Amino acid sequence: MWIASVTDMLPLTRSDVETYLGEVSDELAARIIATGATREELAQAAMEIEHGTGEPRQVTGPRVDELCRILAEELEDEIWPEP
Numbered sequence: 001m002w003i004a005s006v007t008d009m010l011p012l013t014r015s016d017v018e019t020y021l022g023e024v025s026d027e028l029a030a031r032i033i034a035t036g037a038t039r040e041e042l043a044q045a046a047m048e049i050e051h052g053t054g055e056p057r058q059v060t061g062p063r064v065d066e067l068c069r070i071l072a073e074e075l076e077d078e079i080w081p082e083p
Contacts, residue, residue, distance in 0.1 A: 009038050020046050021071075031070050037063040045071060 014029045020042050024032075032042065044060065045067035 009040065012037055012039060012042060016042065028070070028074055032067065035063050035066050035070070037067055042067060049075065 012033050014033065016039050017024060017029045017032050020039075037045075041061065041064045045064050048064075048068055049071045
């Protein structure tokens with residue numbers, strides 16, 4: 001069983017966001033950080049999006065749900081940008 005370290009439970013920084021997602025816009029980084037999510041929660045949401053579900057597959061918290069929504073919106077905007 002994996003046990004989260006203390007640093008995984010700290011609020012996110014922009015550096016953390018870019019570690020998991022690569023280069024992101026200031027707006028996206030701010031939206032993600034504003035959720036109050038931890039590294040562990042961002043990693044879980046990124047995994048869900050990467051697996052193509054866009055929705056958490058297991059019981060999660062509200063921050064993971066919000067991160068999934070934010071990331072899904074961002075992907076949708078990249079795939080179908082407004083004209």
